[in-house]
Amino acid sequence: MIIRFGYVAMSMMMEDASPSKTVTYTSYKKLAEKDPEVALNKVRRVSRENLHNCLRLLRHNKAHGVKVFRFSSKIIPLATHPDLKGWDYIKELYPQLKELGDFIKENEIRVTFHPDHFTVLNTPDEEVFRKSLIDLVHHARIFNAMKLDYHSKLVIHVGGGYKDKISSLERFVENWAKVPKGLQHRITLENDDKTYTASEVLYLCNKLQLPMVLDIHHFRCNHDEDEKMAEIIPEFINTWKNTELPPKIHVSSPKNEKDLKSHHEFIDPDDLYPFLKLMRKHNVNFDVMVEAKQKDKAMFQLVKDLERYPNIKLLGDSVIAFS
DNA sequence: ACGCGTCAAGTACTC
DNA sequence: GAGTACTTGACGCGT
Numbered sequence: 001m002i003i004r005f006g007y008v009a010m011s012m013m014m015e016d017a018s019p020s021k022t023v024t025y026t027s028y029k030k031l032a033e034k035d036p037e038v039a040l041n042k043v044r045r046v047s048r049e050n051l052h053n054c055l056r057l058l059r060h061n062k063a064h065g066v067k068v069f070r071f072s073s074k075i076i077p078l079a080t081h082p083d084l085k086g087w088d089y090i091k092e093l094y095p096q097l098k099e100l101g102d103f104i105k106e107n108e109i110r111v112t113f114h115p116d117h118f119t120v121l122n123t124p125d126e127e128v129f130r131k132s133l134i135d136l137v138h139h140a141r142i143f144n145a146m147k148l149d150y151h152s153k154l155v156i157h158v159g160g161g162y163k164d165k166i167s168s169l170e171r172f173v174e175n176w177a178k179v180p181k182g183l184q185h186r187i188t189l190e191n192d193d194k195t196y197t198a199s200e201v202l203y204l205c206n207k208l209q210l211p212m213v214l215d216i217h218h219f220r221c222n223h224d225e226d227e228k229m230a231e232i233i234p235e236f237i238n239t240w241k242n243t244e245l246p247p248k249i250h251v252s253s254p255k256n257e258k259d260l261k262s263h264h265e266f267i268d269p270d271d272l273y274p275f276l277k278l279m280r281k282h283n284v285n286f287d288v289m290v291e292a293k294q295k296d297k298a299m300f301q302l303v304k305d306l307e308r309y310p311n312i313k314l315l316g317d318s319v320i321a322f323s
Numbered sequence: 324a325c326g327c328g329t330c331a332a333g334t335a336c337t338c
Numbered sequence: 339g340a341g342t343a344c345t346t347g348a349c350g351c352g353t
Contacts (some may be wrong), residue, residue: 010347024349025331074347081331117345118332128333135332160334194335194344262345293346 002285003276004246005318006068006110007292007299011057019053020074021046028078040087043077047089050075051096055103062107064300065316068248068287070112070155073139080131080138090145101146110245110287111148113139114155121179122159122172129175136183143186150185151245155213158189158196158204169200176208188213190250193221193261198232205239212239215250216275217291221261230278237284247284249275252291263291266298269305276312276322 011017023043031039054075061069076093078084090097104111119132136154143152162168176184189205190213191198198212198219205212214236219229240247253271255262267290279286292298299318306312306320313321 018348020347022330022348024329026329027349072347078331083331116332117334120333123333125333131332162334 001280001283001322002315003320003322004067004287005290005299005303005320006066006070006287007290007296008070009072010295011060012295012297014056014060017053017056019050019057020072021050021077022074023077025078025081025083028083032083040084043084044092047076047093048096051093051100055096055100058100058103058107058109060296061109064318066296066318067108068110068289070114070289073113073115075142080134090141094145097142097145098147101148104146104148110151112153112155113142115139117157119156120159121156121175122168123175124162124171129178133179133183136179136187140183140186151243152186153188153211154186155188155190157192158201161195165195165200169204172204173207190215191218191222193218195222197223197227198236199224199227202232202235202239206235209242210239211243211245211247212236213248213250217250217252217254217271229275233278234282237282247286248289249286250289250291263293265293267292267302269302269309272302273306273309280322
């Protein structure tokens with residue numbers, strides 16, 4: 001069983017390599033009042049810097065054999081803001097996006113986006129739904145410009161509970177029909193830490209034929225009494241069977257005893273190892289996205305720590321074999 | 324150079 | 339209905 005590890009968006013090992021520098025709307029507006037072109041030029045400059053830093057991060061990944069990576073959703077500041085409508089950032093930034101895509105394909109890196117919590121497909125509010133689609137299209141267009149196919153996914157949550165999870169799950173199904181096909185093929189659903197459990201996400205994934213990202217930390221924070229990880233696993237694996245992609249999980253450790261939901265700096269290997277043992281029964285390769293404040297440092301540390309555990313062999317800085 | 328309040332977006336919760 | 343917390347890296351103003 002081969003397990004590959006990845007990290008989220010930025011490196012704690014590289015200096016001045018942020019891929020998520022931004023221009024606040026407030027400061028954009030202030031500049032735009034004087035000269036709209038100056039304001040947009042600032043957004044352009046920051047975007048180019050972010051993309052450049054993404055390439056540096058990918059090279060860093062290559063040097064360490066990292067095959068799993070999540071892009072920051074903030075690489076192009078204010079991209080979907082109404083005031084910047086008409087700015088064709090895809091066209092302008094195409095050379096850089098293409099270069100990133102080429103690098104990703106050349107080195108066979110699995111990349112994702114995780115659009116943030118303003119993207120809510122099960123909302124009853126048409127306007128919120130409309131804006132959610134705009135945000136998803138934005139992310140998908142970046143992958144399209146990179147010439148990355150449906151193997152590059154957008155990971156999202158189900159959305160709000162609205163005091164009635166049953167009908168809100170059904171509203172997800174109804175709204176799903178209004179999501180363009182080109183987007184549908186990009187989307188995977190993840191269980192969250194306070195509303196939708198792994199079983200509920202599985203219900204949607206099975207019904208709509210989408211792959212599921214299993215967050216084992218969220219599972220711990222938020223699961224029903226009768227929900228057992230051992231029973232979730234085969235179903236979760238099954239959602240990936242037609243995708244040609246290894247199943248993917250997210251792992252993190254709680255910040256402290258009082259604050260279980262927030263992420264710790266590093267990962268306690270004991271938060272992952274029992275899961276690895278459960279996965280062994282199914283003998284399937286899979287990917288692990290490490291979600292920790294120390295990002296890549298935490299990921300490399302976790303891999304090193306796992307070496308001391310039984311049946312684990314390191315195949316690199318970020319890949320292990322478990323027998 | 325440093326610290327601290329603030330940030331476009333949604334939802335949940337309190338009062 | 340209004341206000342605040344959630345979560346997060348980074349902005350940006352004041353010192």
